[in-house]
């Protein structure tokens with residue numbers, strides 16, 4: 001409904017091989033794209049599913065993928081993405097991360113991005129940019145070359161409280177808790 005209410009799109013499709021999802025999608029005014037089972041496996045990358053969709057819908061040049069695992073999508077994020085998409089090849093949802101990341105190189109632990117003798121403070125750096133998975137605006141020309149993004153990308157920064165992506169039952173519990181604690185005006 002958030003996508004529909006944004007009034008930003010000519011068409012809203014739900015790509016699925018599942019009858020129950022198809023019924024729900026139609027109930028809320030989306031058009032169903034019957035995704036072939038071989039593109040609907042647990043290990044099917046989204047890019048393959050997008051490519052299959054674009055192969056069937058040849059007139060579509062530009063598109064936005066919304067992942068239903070990000071349940072705190074807001075109209076303001078969609079509108080910002082639409083604005084930025086006018087001057088970029090792709091726009092995706094991202095958040096800032098201020099975690100100090102480490103990596104193992106040849107069996108040795110070392111900082112991924114920071115200097116041990118000058119540990120950054122949150123206040124002193126803008127943080128890493130991390131995809132939240134909420135959405136990806138992109139173009140057929142990129143998908144045709146096997147990409148979803150290129151160097152002419154922009155991001156929409158998602159507030160930490162909206163950035164949860166449901167990947168596990170713990171995430172689902174968290175999402176239910178956040179939803180029950182949000183006031184109606186915030187939704």
Ligand SMILES: CC(=O)N[C@H]1[C@H]([C@H](O)[C@H](O)CO)O[C@](O)(C(=O)O)C[C@@H]1O
Pocket residue numbers: 044045046047065067131132133134136148165
């Ligand atoms: C558009 C895209 O690439 N989607 C991919 C997402 C995003 O990378 C993730 O949501 C970012 O947070 O991850 C997966 O769901 C995953 O690894 O299980 C696979 C899926 O193909």
